Structure formats: C-alpha cells, structure tokens
Amino acid sequence: xxxxxxxxxxxxxxxxxxxxxxxxxxxxxxxxxxxxxxxxxxxxxxxxxxxxxxxxxxxxxxxxxxxxxxxxxxxxxxxxxxxxxxxxxxxxxxxxxxxxxxxxxxxxxxxxxxxxxxxxxxxxxxxxxxxxxxxxxxxxxxxxxxxxxxxxxxxxxxxxxxxxxxxxxxxxxxxxxxxxxxxxxxxxxxxxxxxxxxxxxxxxxxxxxxxxxxxxxxxxxxxxxxxxxxxxxxxxxxxxxxxxxxxxxxxxxxxxxxxxxxxxxxxxxxxxxxxxxxxxxxxxxxxxxxxxxxxxxxxxxxxxxxxxxxxxxxxxxxxxxxxxxxxxxxxxxxxxxxxxxxxxxxxxxxxxxxxxxxxxxxxxxxxxxxxxxxxxxxxxxxxxxxxxxxxxxxxxxxxxxxxxxxxxxxxxxxxxxxxxxxxxxxxxxxxxxxxxx
Amino acid sequence: xxxxxxxxxxxxxxxxxxxxxxxxxxxxxxxxxxxxxxxxxxxxxxxxxxxxxxxxxxxxxxxxxxxxxxxxxxxxxxxxxxxxxxxxxxxxxxxxxxxxxxxxxxxxxxxxxxxxxxxxxxxxxxxxxxxxxxxxxxxxxxxxxxxxxxxxxxxxxxxxxxxxxxxxxxxxxxxxxxxxxxxxxxxxxxxxxxxxxxxxxxxxxxxxxxxxxxxxxxxxxxxxxxxxxxxxxxxxxxxxxxxxxxxxxxxxxxxxxxxxxxxxxxxxxxxxxxxxxxxxxxxxxxxxxxxxxxxxxxxxxxxxxxxxxxxxxxxxxxxxxxxxxxxxxxxxxxxxxxxxxxxxxxxxxxxxxxxxxxxxxxxxxxxxxxxxxxxxxxxxxxxxxxxxxxxxxxxxxxxxxxxxxxxxxxxxxxxxxxxxxxxxxxxxxxxxxxxxxxxxxxxxxxxxxxxxxxxxxxxx
Numbered sequence: 001x002x003x004x005x006x007x008x009x010x011x012x013x014x015x016x017x018x019x020x021x022x023x024x025x026x027x028x029x030x031x032x033x034x035x036x037x038x039x040x041x042x043x044x045x046x047x048x049x050x051x052x053x054x055x056x057x058x059x060x061x062x063x064x065x066x067x068x069x070x071x072x073x074x075x076x077x078x079x080x081x082x083x084x085x086x087x088x089x090x091x092x093x094x095x096x097x098x099x100x101x102x103x104x105x106x107x108x109x110x111x112x113x114x115x116x117x118x119x120x121x122x123x124x125x126x127x128x129x130x131x132x133x134x135x136x137x138x139x140x141x142x143x144x145x146x147x148x149x150x151x152x153x154x155x156x157x158x159x160x161x162x163x164x165x166x167x168x169x170x171x172x173x174x175x176x177x178x179x180x181x182x183x184x185x186x187x188x189x190x191x192x193x194x195x196x197x198x199x200x201x202x203x204x205x206x207x208x209x210x211x212x213x214x215x216x217x218x219x220x221x222x223x224x225x226x227x228x229x230x231x232x233x234x235x236x237x238x239x240x241x242x243x244x245x246x247x248x249x250x251x252x253x254x255x256x257x258x259x260x261x262x263x264x265x266x267x268x269x270x271x272x273x274x275x276x277x278x279x280x281x282x283x284x285x286x287x288x289x290x291x292x293x294x295x296x297x298x299x300x301x302x303x304x305x306x307x308x309x310x311x312x313x314x315x316x317x318x319x320x321x322x323x324x325x326x327x328x329x330x331x332x333x334x335x336x337x338x339x340x341x342x343x344x345x346x347x348x349x350x351x352x353x354x355x356x357x358x359x360x361x362x363x364x365x366x367x368x369x370x371x372x373x374x375x376x377x378x379x380x381x382x383x384x385x386x387x388x389x390x391x392x393x394x395x396x397x398x399x400x401x402x403x404x405x406x407x408x409x410x411x412x413x414x415x416x417x418x419x420x421x422x423x424x425x426x427x428x429x430x431x432x433x434x435x436x437x
Numbered sequence: 438x439x440x441x442x443x444x445x446x447x448x449x450x451x452x453x454x455x456x457x458x459x460x461x462x463x464x465x466x467x468x469x470x471x472x473x474x475x476x477x478x479x480x481x482x483x484x485x486x487x488x489x490x491x492x493x494x495x496x497x498x499x500x501x502x503x504x505x506x507x508x509x510x511x512x513x514x515x516x517x518x519x520x521x522x523x524x525x526x527x528x529x530x531x532x533x534x535x536x537x538x539x540x541x542x543x544x545x546x547x548x549x550x551x552x553x554x555x556x557x558x559x560x561x562x563x564x565x566x567x568x569x570x571x572x573x574x575x576x577x578x579x580x581x582x583x584x585x586x587x588x589x590x591x592x593x594x595x596x597x598x599x600x601x602x603x604x605x606x607x608x609x610x611x612x613x614x615x616x617x618x619x620x621x622x623x624x625x626x627x628x629x630x631x632x633x634x635x636x637x638x639x640x641x642x643x644x645x646x647x648x649x650x651x652x653x654x655x656x657x658x659x660x661x662x663x664x665x666x667x668x669x670x671x672x673x674x675x676x677x678x679x680x681x682x683x684x685x686x687x688x689x690x691x692x693x694x695x696x697x698x699x700x701x702x703x704x705x706x707x708x709x710x711x712x713x714x715x716x717x718x719x720x721x722x723x724x725x726x727x728x729x730x731x732x733x734x735x736x737x738x739x740x741x742x743x744x745x746x747x748x749x750x751x752x753x754x755x756x757x758x759x760x761x762x763x764x765x766x767x768x769x770x771x772x773x774x775x776x777x778x779x780x781x782x783x784x785x786x787x788x789x790x791x792x793x794x795x796x797x798x799x800x801x802x803x804x805x806x807x808x809x810x811x812x813x814x815x816x817x818x819x820x821x822x823x824x825x826x827x828x829x830x831x832x833x834x835x836x837x838x839x840x841x842x843x844x845x846x847x848x849x850x851x852x853x854x855x856x857x858x859x860x861x862x863x864x865x866x867x868x869x870x871x872x873x874x875x876x877x878x879x880x881x882x883x884x885x886x887x888x889x890x891x892x893x894x895x896x897x
Contacts, residue, residue, distance in 0.1 A: 034694060035499075037499070037500060038500060038524070039499060039500055040500075040501050040502075040503070040776070041500070043503075043517060043520050044504055044505045045507070045508075046490065046506070046507055048507075060484070061484045062484060062485045063487070064486060064487040064489070065486075065487060065488050065490060065507045066467070066489040066507065067507065071487060071489075074487075075486070078485045078486075079485075081485075081555070082484055083483075084555070085473065085480060085483040085555035085556075085559065086480050087479040087480045089481075137694050137696050139696035139816075139817045181818040182818065183815055183817045183818050220663050220664055221897050222897055249477075250477070250579070251576050252613060254620060329484075329486055331481070331482045360813060360815070360820065360846070361811075361812055361822035361844065363811070364810045364811030364812050364813065364822075364823055364824045365810065365822070365824035365842075365894075367622065369620045370620050370621065372842045373842070374842050374895065375844065376822040376844070376846040393846070394892075395663065395822075395846055395893075395895075396894070397842055397844070397894050397897075433663060433895070433896050434897060435663030435894045435895060435897060436892075437665075
C-alpha cells in the first residue's frame, strides 16, 4: 500500500498540485448470541483511500474503496475536478514538514483460540439470564475485535502510521415483571483479550435494569443533578462545537467572540490531553501529521484557546494546536482526543440530588448553537448518601452554557468515562428542570 | 456494467453450500457519491467518491454468518466464505453450481436526471443562499448537497439474481439567526430518488420563508412548559412519532428476538381505531422507495395497522426464518458492510377526516408541535423520545405563544392508543434512519394528529 500511495503522490505532483493521502484498513470479527447459540457472526476486511489535492489555492477531495489502478487514477482526477469547483481558499494548505511519525499500538498477547472467544460470547447472554429469572431476552450482546491501521502521506514527504487493536464486549438485560419492562446495556473496551471485564458488563447491565424495572417518575420541578461520567461525556461531545475554531469560521460557535473571556465557572478548567496516560489510547499526531500535545481550552473559567488545524489557525491568525481531524472520505475538521475537566473549590455533596445514568435522544433534542437540550432520562435519587429511588419516565431540560456557570465541584479526583476518553471531577449542576408528574 | 463475474458468484455460493449452509447470498455494491457544501456563501467541500464491496451471507438454521471485503479477488472471496463456513461445522449436500435466473420486477418511477455541471450547481446554490439572506438577522446559511448512484447485484443459492440502480439526491438547508446574544437555527432536508430535476422542482422561496419563520419563532421564544398535556403533531416530519414509537417495533429484527413490545400482538388492537398505518416501498420518486430490497425481493405496499389492529410485521429473510411471518421486501442495509435487516421504507399514517383547525379547536390547553426534530426508541421497552423544532402553546382551542426546547417522551403502546384524531393534511418528508443495518434513506409522513396525553419535557 505504501508503494501505491507513493505512486499516487507522484501523480499529484506531476499535475502540479500538492496533496495528501489517507489510507485506512480495518479487519473486524464480531459475534452475538441468541437462544444459547451464536446467531450472528461477522468477519470483514475493508480498505479505503482518501485523496486531498490543493491546486491554485483550491482544495478538492475524493475517496475510493476500489483500489485497482483505474479507480485510484479516477479518484485523483475527481479530486482535481472538485478543487476546481470549490472557491479558492489560501488558508488551506498542505503542511510543509517532512519526516516520519509512528504510533503503533503494541499490545503483546497470546493468541486466544476462536473456541474460547465463542464460549465467552455465548456466556454474555447466558450469564445475564442465569442471574435473574425475569430476564426475558438479552437483546444486545456482542463480542468484537477490530484491527485498524491508518497511513498518511503528504506532498512534503510527511508520513505517519497509526495502528491499534481494540476488543469490545456489550451486554444488555431486558427484564419483565408484571407487565413492566426495563432494559439497560453496558460495554467494555480493551486492547488485549485477557483485559476484557466480562463480569462487570453483565453485572452492571443487570444491576441497572433491575432498578429501572421499579423506577418511578418525579414531581415536575428543579433538581440538583449529577451526571454519570458517560452522560457528562455525551453532553460535552454533543456541544463540542464550543471548542471548535472550525465552528467559529462557520459562525455556529456561541463562544465565537469570547476568547480570553469568562465563559464558564471560574472553578472549572478544561483541557484536551492527547497524550494522557490514563486514556484508552494516546494520540501522537493529528490527521495533518502534526505532533499532538496537551492544550488548555478553558483555564479557571476563561476561554484560553480554540482547537485548531492548519486551516483554521491560518484564517484566525494563530498556530495549529494539532487537532486536525480528517478521515479518508471527509474534509478537514478539528476534534478533541481526551477531554479533562478539572475543578477547584471543592464543596460537599448536596443532601439531595438526582444522579443521571442514561439519557435518550440527546442529539435530536439539542441546539448546538444555543446550548439548549432536552432529553428523556433514567437515574437515581440520592438523599443523605443513600439511594432512595430509581427514576424513569421523566425529561431533563437545560442549557449547557448556563449549566457550566451554575455548577459546583464535589470531588477532586478525575473520574473516567467507560471508554476512558473523558475524565472529569464530579460536578453538581443546580436548578435543572425535570418534567414528570 | 456487471459488478461481479457470474462464475465467481456461483463459486462462492457453491463453497458456502458445500460447507453446510442452507442458504447463501452474495451482495455486490458500487456507489458513486458526490457532494458540495455552500457555507459563508462560498463553495466548500466539493467531494466525490466510490464505495465498493461485496458482502457474503451464509444462513444455517437460525444462524446468520456475514463477511465482507472490498476485494474482487477470487481467493479473498473464497477465503471469507470458508471462514464463515467453518462456523457451521457440517458438510453440505451441494453437488452442482447454482444457475441464476434474473428477477424481473416493476421499476419504481424516479425523478428524471438532468446533467448539470458544477458551475451551474454552484450558481443555483448561490442564488438560494442570496434568497435566504434577505433578513439581516440571518448570520449563516449552510446548504449541503449530496447525490449518489447505488448499483447493487444480489445472487443467492435459490438461483435468484437481481440488480438495481438507485439514484438518490438531497439538499439540506440550515439557516442560523443571530440577534445580540440570542441565536436560533432551522433545518429542512428534502430528498428523492432521482436526479437534479428534483432540486429544480423545490420551491426555494417557500422553503426560505418557512425556515425564517421557524428560526424567528424560536429566537426569542420562552422555554416550553413541562408536564403531561394533549399534543397536536403536524404533518410531514411529524410522522417521526409513528416511525419511532411504533414502526421500529414492527420490524422482525426486534420481533424475532422477542425484543419488541408488539412481538406477540399480531391481529390484536395495538392502536386507537382512528389509526391506519402503511409502509410503502413503491411510491414514485419518494426517498425511501426502492424497486427491490437488498435481498433482491420486489418491494410492496404493506399495511401495518388497519383501524388500530396489527396486520403485518416488516419482514426480511432472517425474520421469516425465525418468526414464520412472510417477507415484505423490507430487507435493507446501508451498504455491503451490513447484513440486511427488516427496515422501514416510506412509513406513514393514512389521512383522516379532520382539519387542523378542528383538531386544535378541540384542545383547551396543550401543545402544537408544528415541526418535529429527530428521535429514537428502545424497541424492547417501547420507550421513545423526540424533539420538537417549532412549537406553540394551545389555549382555548387556539394556537398562541411560541415555545422552544420541547421534547416528547413516552412508550409506543401508550401513545398509539392515545392518537384520537387524524387530520386530512397528509404529507411526507425525507429522513435518515439508523439501526442495526446502518443508516438508510426512509420517508416519514402523516397528516396532523392529536395525541390525548403525552409527557412534554421543558422548563419546570
């Protein structure tokens, strides 16, 4: 593939253009069980080549999953045609740096026999059923492994190579009792088969499903709310445009004119840390081949920096922060890697609060420009350190921009999300609208 | 253009049968895509691409084995088939290659294509951009154009060979308004099976006015009050309520696992008698239409619910094997990367006798959801949620104050029994539906409906 990429790059240069290429290769094995047997078994191998060219200050991209000589040649031609269709943009350029960067996820392990993997996949279903007679089915359960490789080459000679291996397991529990139904799922990721925590996934899904089965609604009103780390991560992801210099250029970032101003509580700081060692994986470089480093986005409540790629940096008169994000079939954007929310002025937990463990429909009910959102939720009501009720059938409405200003830090340790890509101190949000009875 | 040599398809199927599969299917796809975004009144992100791959499915009893690759190399395709076949663990009875017979089927009419070059398109979009920016509060207009041509071939061990070319075209409109610290936005995304003529047929002025009205309505609107109340959901994208609250629960993908609350309710009353619901893959030009499904079966018009009674599940081949219900031409997938699953096509509630005014007039206090956003459902519990993009309070039978940030939640069986009035202003709207076999084009639709009570999430 490296030779093919070199050849394609030569074609681009022969056409008096600059460019970069992204190749990705993914091999997946996945199986799930139903009724005590493997009901679905999937193996795959997929490759894709993405071409980006810059000619006469215009950029065009194309991609192809057919990697024969003709298809690749046509992809280059189409990228050039697309560049002609786009308006010139002197700010989008190929980075002028050569050299080779490697980020190979090496996770040595002994090969596990497929029979063992199959038995464990079957166990994901049977274990949930064995633990509670009210489990009717296990609608979502799967074991999967993914070997992924990505290569990058640009016309300045910059080469990067990234590879990783990820195992994942999912289990759910659908319980039924006296006409009521409850479902909850949990998952776990690991780089080595032996690190998968099968028991945790089964027990967590069952624990929450059991509680949700007896959930009650709440009187409509304002509540103190703590989000689970997964829910808080989902919220921050949904509104990640707040950090994005691309969203500033697109005029859809509410913090567009707030650089160096107070945007959230002075007790909070937000960093993106691509090299954070506790994260599921570190990221050595971005999609333009720029070395990654930690970035303070918000410091003591003040907006310190947006995340940039070379295009946004050039257009906004600054330097790239190494947050370029681009897949083979997409245009240049920005993205964070591992968000850390740090806090100070720790306060005690309030005597009564609602812990949100599941949000439904966040993306459809969110307005990324205003920060407003409204979701269906499930969770637990806590009083004086005790879980006094499981809550369901209610909605939560809020505005993240306002919420981040009316928040208290209630712990000092950075707690991780399930996928280890988000870490935050525990936070209590005040006066959140809950609609129920 | 044939995407895969017939002999190679024969050999894959022979190999699969020889390894004990009772059914083998080869799905070949080549999709050519193109797109362009107009942002900040400039053309950006013009792009194109080719999606190409082959999916191989082996079925043995109730087990589905699926593999895919981008390669057309014989060795790779047979390697994947063998890899899947070894999971079956028994020898098959196949002794001779399958001979294919090409399926003939009625072709669903599409909207005619019209060759236009990039410059023409750009000028066309710039003209829309200009029309949309007449109000000084409009701070951004983003137009995203996508066009794709999906060519598929399906071969199976029953000797079936089917092929279809599906043209898709869509133009997403996004308008952002800003006034000091107030911001709001509105979206609209019409799509069709067909070509450029569809884009030319859009009433841009009407779309622009509707977007501006919607964005202005929510710009200063107070948050929606929370609580249980009657809700009128208007036509078009309002159909997302049926799609989420009921449609997904009628797919055998959920039914076969008994993971749908309706799995054992065939022939029973599951909705108010005012409601009849259809899933129709044969509508001319509609975004969710297709002549054959991704298993090669001609699509059809399927009555799901008649006067409140459950009549049919949406069924694919695995659904038929596992539940015994007949196939309905509903086996769909995003691409060769997914095994097919029973999915919706153009799904809608049929029109009823009432006018919108009549329905609004029947409500002393409630919510009028003029335009819905997206939503989601857990089929196993029936719990759904969806957002409202444009909403107004109803007071004493009249539409009054606009409100924002409303969400509706409930369960499918509960809300279906509470649809008590069905209007006569039927319309359809294009959308994308994500589920087990990926993201596919679907159409939702309905006339306005009245739900007697639903939990509205908003400001407490």
